[in-house]
Amino acid sequence: MCVPKRSSRRWSGLVVLFGVLCGLASPAVPQAVAADAPAQSASIDFERYKLDNGLEVILHQDRSTPQVAINVWYHVGSGDEVVGRSGFAHLFEHMMFQGAKHIGEDVHFDILKEIGGTSINGTTNTDRTNYFEIVPSNHLETGLWLESDRMGYMLDLLNEKSLANQQEVVRNERRQRYDNVPYGKDRFAVAEILYPEGHPYRYLTIGRHEDLEAAKLEDVRAFFQKWYVPSNATLTLAGDFEIDQAKALVQKWFGSFPALQKPTRTKVEPPPLQKTERRELKDSFARLVQVHYVWHAPAYLADGSFELDVASEVLGAQGWGRLYQRLVVGEKLAQLVYSYNHGKQFSGEFHIVARLKPGADPARVEAIIQEEIAKISTQPITEAELNRVKIGTESGFVWGLEELMSRANRLQSFNHFTGDPGYMKTYLQRVRALDVNAVLRESKNWLAKPRAEVITRPEKPTPHKGRPRGGTRKAPAAKGGK
Amino acid sequence: MAILHVRTISWLCAGLLGLSLVACDSKKTDTQPPDMVGPAKADDPAPPAAVTWPDEPFRATRPTPGPVPETPQPKLEQFTLDNGLEVYLVHQDILPTVTINIAFETGSANDPGNKQGRSSLCIDLLSEGTKNLDKVAFETKQADHAVNIYSFSGTESSSIGVSALKAQLDPALDLLAEMLREPGLRAEDLDRLRERNKATVLQQKGSPGSIARRVLGSVVWGKKHPYGGVTTEKTLSAITLADCKKVVSKLRPRGARMFVTGQVTAAEIKQAFTSKFGFWKGAAPKSKKIAKAKPGAGTIYLVHSPGAAQSVISVATPGPKRDAADYVPTEMMAKILGGSFSSRINMNLREDKGYAYGGRGSFRYYRGGSHFSAGSSVRTDATGPALREIAKEIAGMRDAPVTPEELKREREGALLALPARFSTARRTLGSFSNLVFYGLPLDWYATYQSQLAKLDAAAIQKAATDHLPQTGYVVLVVGDAEVVYDDLKAIADEKVFGGGGIKVLDADGQPTKLPEFAPKTEDQPVKGQPAK
Structure with a gap:
């Protein structure tokens, strides 16, 4: 049953x-x-194969609705950036939407929209860049035309004007997501403590304004030629298609692309923190004090990462987590508290964030966090806690199978990190095999070490002194309407 | 048990009055095998400079789509439980999951003026625990079964519900029943949630985006209107435990709707509710009549956010009801103006001018009406220019018919994307519950298709002239007044959006004065801003 x-x-x-x-x-x-x-x-269920040029293809058939999710991962992210070009992998992702030789300039979204495409976007993180859309199944070939054209012919339409435009768009994205929101500075401060100058995680995936401004057309060309070769990409199709027909179409649109050297990625491990480093920030958008502790942690799926996943849940789970119980329910000091373990390609981060109630004593909050860290690093968690996390994880995987696109991303992610798109099975075996002593061992290994502490305090904005901040007074002349 | 309807909702192509629909034309394709091109050898990688990419002629032509696939008709089961709860069920057998959402027609629209935030606070309180299980015990019990029980309240709808894996449905429903039968409603939990909500309000007042979201309803609908209320620390303080007990006691089944999806049958649901929810009786709250919004007076409302790197801008006007006869042309009009990446506002503000990360415009529907709002988060120095561009784009919709390309893109796109709304059981149920919310018939999607098929540019232009007035918009700007004020003043003086002048508001939407700024000196390039 x-x-x-x-x-x-x-x-x-x-x-x-x-x-x-x-x-x-x-x-x-x-x-x-x-x-x-x-x-x-x-x-x-999936089938994986490689074209002669090295492009990896993963097919997952689901004929229950007449749709296909098309999802391309390029195995390059902001972790591959060089000094002075922070934010470039993401800026490049924007350029991939600007056009390619046969489809034309800036019409990617228009074409997909017109054929009933949905979930159209691209994302960049430290480890990879992905591009995706869901199309009605009879338009699978149109989707492959679009994806193959930018894989092969993106440079043909590359121009100064569109780069300048996207530099501005991405800087606006940074303003919208980091510069004009509360606690936006905190994320940069954490990264600056954890990663020394020269480490590609130092300025986050969004990057610095000055680096974004400095990007040149040659950078785009060189990045494309190095990283966007067929052998450095994986194309996943998930949905309603005949396997043979899908293979023939993939061969038609991608098969004749040249076989080019797969670029090698350089793993940059951050040096361990020698001592706990603390930063106090003033934030004019913040109204509540925030305490943020971060430790270096294992890379995604590396030894110790599953145990730290458990520790983060035991501490930070909403409702029953230890910190939630003490800070939110018990002493009512915190507006919110959460904890997460974020494994990336080269290394990971273990986070605890508490945002305080107005008037709550930050010292008391920090003392409680430190007590709970000491406790989880010295005493085993309970079997009940461990089981709660296990069933939550397993249940989360089941819910994650509902949407076609999340299945495509799941296959891609495991393929990217382990070389096995079907790693879910092993993943769940590893979850089930966890025991309380292992969680204790890894908590001690990682959380007893020095950490980054970033404290954000509300700042009353100071009145301007004679000139406007945050913007030149005259807007740039419009470049001419459409 | 009451009547059980099992109906297949006929909504796509087949059986649709023989309508000739764009989406249904089975475009004949040449089914010749795709060109097979000899692959390059993997073992002779050439250096990038020497690489030639193939440029076969077929790449120059957009592929012809295959025949439009047959789409499964969504199946919706409807029945009423003995207690009067109306059930809508979409069964699926692919994943062992179940979601149940019980929706009541009550929300912040029912909050008294001096107790804004009552519905949300009190309905949150409901799922904090039961008589026997305090907050932590209740949460722990849910986590032990990997189930999630929730309660929340929006503007006109409040929900309680649960999601669970099928194997845990029984304990999940036991917990849900316990919550309804003997809710905790503890004073200490209310105080904790009240303090949480107050701190949320405090923090919202620091963030330009949150301020805009908080205040927009009040300037479009008016603070006294059910859709325009603003929750403040003061209104939260006025809410009592007795209020909450009263709000919660109104959540009764007769006439409420329960939306169920997953690996569960009507018989299982009936059986479970008969055995576990026998105590639950009485009539659900009825939605109230809502007054229309008054047309805007062409006022620019400005909330000063010192040092803001961007301004959050909105240009808004009251709109038609969701069940209006011209809904389809109105919606397509809004989509062309601001509904997607490809829309005029986004292509202008983002792709042409580089003012913003994105710009959009759409109607937000309520049961009693709607408002249109176009907006963006724009670089501070581009605030005035961006508002003028939005005004131009709105005028453009009124003054000329949309292009054939735009019409085709949105009309065919909407038709062809319809299966996406029914691609999973949960999405299917969501599509139907949306119809139920607005009181629309369950075969509405058939009407939608036939109207889309007939849609032309003239109807879209008529929708624009009917629903986007020439003047009299409500404009909200949250940004650095010191930088943006002069531009806004010029826009107000020129009556770009109407003759209502500029009104300065605080972060609660209350009238206030413009702060005194130090005298200005020469323009200088500023860090973090373009030197263009």
């Missing part, structure tokens, strides 16, 4: 068997059930 029926109408390419969750029908106190759980609980 634990095995759900497959779609009565059409096979969805998903297998979901109950693992841990099956054993949890109605226990008053959850017991460790990982040991006798079946080996597989949730998986996504």
Whole structure:
């Protein structure tokens, strides 16, 4: 009874068997059930192959609705940036939407919109850059035309004007997401403590204004030629297609591209912090004091990362987490508190953030955080806590299978980090195998070390002294209307 | 048990009165096999400079789409429980998940003026615990079963609900029933949530984006209007535990709607509710009649945010109701003006001028009406120019028909993207619950398609002249007044949006005075800003 029926109408390419969750029908106190759980609980059917030029292709068939998610990962991110060009990987991502030889300039969204495309976008993080859209299944080839044209012919339409425009757009994005919001400075301060000058994580994926301004057309060309080669990309198609037909179409649009050297990525491990470093920031948009502690942590999926995932939940889970109980419910000192472990390609970060109630004593909040860190690094968590995290993780994977695009990204992510798109199975086995002693060991390994402490305090903005801040008085002349 | 309707909602192509729809034309394709081009060898990578990319002729032509695929018709089951709760169910058997959302027609629109924030605060309080389970115990119990029980309140709708894996549905419903039967409603939880909401308000007043979201409704609808209320520390302080008990006690089943999706059948739902929710009886709250918004007076409202790197700008006007006869042309008009990346406002402010990361415009619908709002977060020095561009784009919609390309893009795009609204059971249910919310018939999507198929540029232009007035907009600017004031003054003097002048507001939307600024000196380039 634990095995759900497959779609009565059409096979969805998903297998979901109950693992841990099956054993949890109605226990008053959850017991460790990982040991006798079946080996597989949730998986996504897929087929992976490579074109002769090195382009990787992952196909996941789901014929339940007439749509295909097209999702391309280029294995390059802001972690591959060089000094003086922070923010470039993301700026480059914007340029990929500006046009390519055969599709024309700045019409990517228009074309997709007209054919009923949805979920159209691209994103960049430290580790990879992805581009995606969902198209009606009869328009799969149009989607492949668009993706292949920018993979092959993006430089043909590259021009100064569109680069200058996107530099301004990205700087506006930075203003909107970092410069004009409360606690935006905090994120830069954390990175500056953790990563020394020269480390590609130092200025975040969004980058510095001056570096964004400094980008040149030659940078775009060189970045494209080095990183955007077919052998450094993975194309995932998820949805309603005939496998053979999809393969033929992929071959048609990408198969004749040249085989070019896959670039090598240089892993840059940050040096450990020698001592705890503290920054106090004034923030004119903030109205509440924020305490933010960050430790270096293992890279994504590296040894120790699963244990720290558990520790972050035990500390920061909304409702039952230890810090939530003490700071939000118990002493009512915090407006919010959360904790997360964020593994990236080269290394990871373990975060605790508390935003204080007006008038609450920051010293008391910090003392409580320090007590809980000391406790989790010296005493094992309870079996009940561990199980709560395990079933939450497993359940989260099941919910994550609902949308076609999240399945495509799931396959891509595991493929990118492990070389196995089907790593979900191993991932869940690793979750189930966790025990309280391992969580203790890794908490001690990582959280007993020096950390970054960034304290943000509200600042009463000072009156301007004679000249406007934040903008020149005269707007630049409009470049001519459409 | 009351009547059970199982209906297949006919909404796409087949069976639609033989309408000839753009989306339904099975465009004949040449089904010749794709060109097979000999791949380059993997073992002879050339240096980048020498690389030649193939440029086969087929790349120059946009591929012809295949025949429009058959789309499964969404199945919606409707039935009423003995207690009068109206159930809408979309079954799926692919994933072992279940979501249940019970919606009541009450929300902040029902808050008294001196107790703005009551509905939200009191309905949040409901899911803080039960008589026997305090906050932490209640949350822990949910986490032990990986289920999520929630309650929240919006403007005109309040919801309680649960999401759970199928295997945990039973304990999940037990907890939901316990919450309804014996809610905790503790004074200490109310105080904690009240302090949380007050601190939220305090923080919102520091952030330009939050200020704009908080104040816009009050300047468009008026502070006394049910859609225009502003929650402040003072209104939150006035809310009592007795108020909350009263709000919560109104959440009764008869006439409320329950939206269910997942690996669950009507029989299972009926059985579970009969056995677990027998105590739950009585009539649900009825939505109230809402007065129309008054037309705007062409006023620019300015909230000073010192040192802001961008201004958050909105240009707004009251709009038609969701069930208006010209909804489709109105919606397509708004989409061309500001509905997507490809829209005129975004292409102008972002892709042409580089003023912003993006700009959009759309109608926000309520049960009792709507307002149109076009807006963006623009570089501070571009505040005035961006407002003038938005004014131009609005005038452009009124003054000339949209281009054939725009019409085609939005009309065909809307038709062809319809299956995306029904691609999962949850999305399907969301599409239907949206219709239910506005009191529209469940076969509305069929009407939508036939209207889209007939839509022309003249109808879109008529919607623009009917719903985007020539003048009399409400403009809200949250930004650095010291930098933007002169430009706004010029716009007000020229009556670009109407003759209402400039009114300065504080972060609560209350009238205030413009701060005194130090005398200005020569313009200088400023760090973080373009030297153009």
